[in-house]
Amino acid sequence: MARKIKTHLMFEGCAEEAMNLYITLFSESKIVEIEKYGAHEAGPEGSVKRASFLLDDREFICIDSPVKHNFSFTPSVSIFVECESLAEAQTLYKKLSLDGSVLMPLDDYGFSKQFAWVTDRFGVSWQINLA
Numbered sequence: 001m002a003r004k005i006k007t008h009l010m011f012e013g014c015a016e017e018a019m020n021l022y023i024t025l026f027s028e029s030k031i032v033e034i035e036k037y038g039a040h041e042a043g044p045e046g047s048v049k050r051a052s053f054l055l056d057d058r059e060f061i062c063i064d065s066p067v068k069h070n071f072s073f074t075p076s077v078s079i080f081v082e083c084e085s086l087a088e089a090q091t092l093y094k095k096l097s098l099d100g101s102v103l104m105p106l107d108d109y110g111f112s113k114q115f116a117w118v119t120d121r122f123g124v125s126w127q128i129n130l131a
Contacts, residue, residue, distance in 0.1 A: 004059070006052075006059050006060060006061050007058075007060045007061070007079070008060070008061050008062065008063075009060060009061070009062040009063075009073075009124060010062070010063055010065050011048070011062060011063070011064050011065070011122060012064060012065055012068060012069070012072075013044070013047060013064050014064070014122055015047070015048035015051060015062045015063060015064045016034065016048050016051070016064075017122075018062070018120075018122045018124070019031055019034075019051060019053045019062060021095070021120075022053065022055055022060075023053060023054075023055065025055075025091075025092060025095055025096070026055045026056045027056060028054065028056050028057045029053070029054050029055045029056060030053065030054055031051065031052075031053045032051075032052040032053055032054060032059070033051060033052050034048060034050075034051040035048070035049045035050050035051065036048060036049055037049050037064075037066070042066045043064060043065075043066035044064075044066070047064035047066070048062060048063055048064040049063065049064075050062075050063055051063070072123045073119070073122075073123040073124050073125060074125070075103060075117070075119060075125040077125065078117070078124075078125035078126055078127050079124065079125070079126050079127070080126075080127045080129065081126060081127065081128050081129065082129055082131040083114075083128060083129065083130050083131060084131060085130075086114060086130060089106060089114050089116070089128050089129070089130045090106065092126070092128050093106045093116045093118065093128055096118050096120045096126050096128070097116075097118040097119075097120070098120075098121065099120075099121035100118055100119045100120040100121045100122075101118065101119045102116070102117075102118050103117040103118060103119065103125070104116055104117040106128065112129050112130060113130050114128075114129070114130035115127070115128065115129050115130070116128040
């Protein structure tokens with residue numbers, strides 16, 4: 001049986017910047033640990049070798065891949081956020097879509113009073129739902 005299941009995000013050089021944005025958007029959020037590549041290691045010096053962070057007490061891990069890939073994040077897997085207020089949904093929509101893209105603008109779609117689906121500037125897909 002798995003000890004713990006975590007979401008793993010693989011970036012190519014912007015893991016720390018992404019974590020720093022995400023922890024400002026959710027309460028009970030922080031960077032738990034961060035290990036960076038040193039000189040003469042597999043990745044560029046100062047990039048994230050492995051890090052863990054909390055978003056609303058849910059643990060995520062991330063890396064900056066030292067290998068360039070022909071793939072990135074895809075909307076087929078997204079982080080789904082249940083918001084308690086319209087103000088929270090609007091704030092997340094605005095900040096996560098900034099310099100990213102909007103797949104579905106914040107609106108009433110029948111299945112939700114307010115729902116949005118965005119891809120942030122790092123390529124991570126987020127679904128924002130007013131609970």
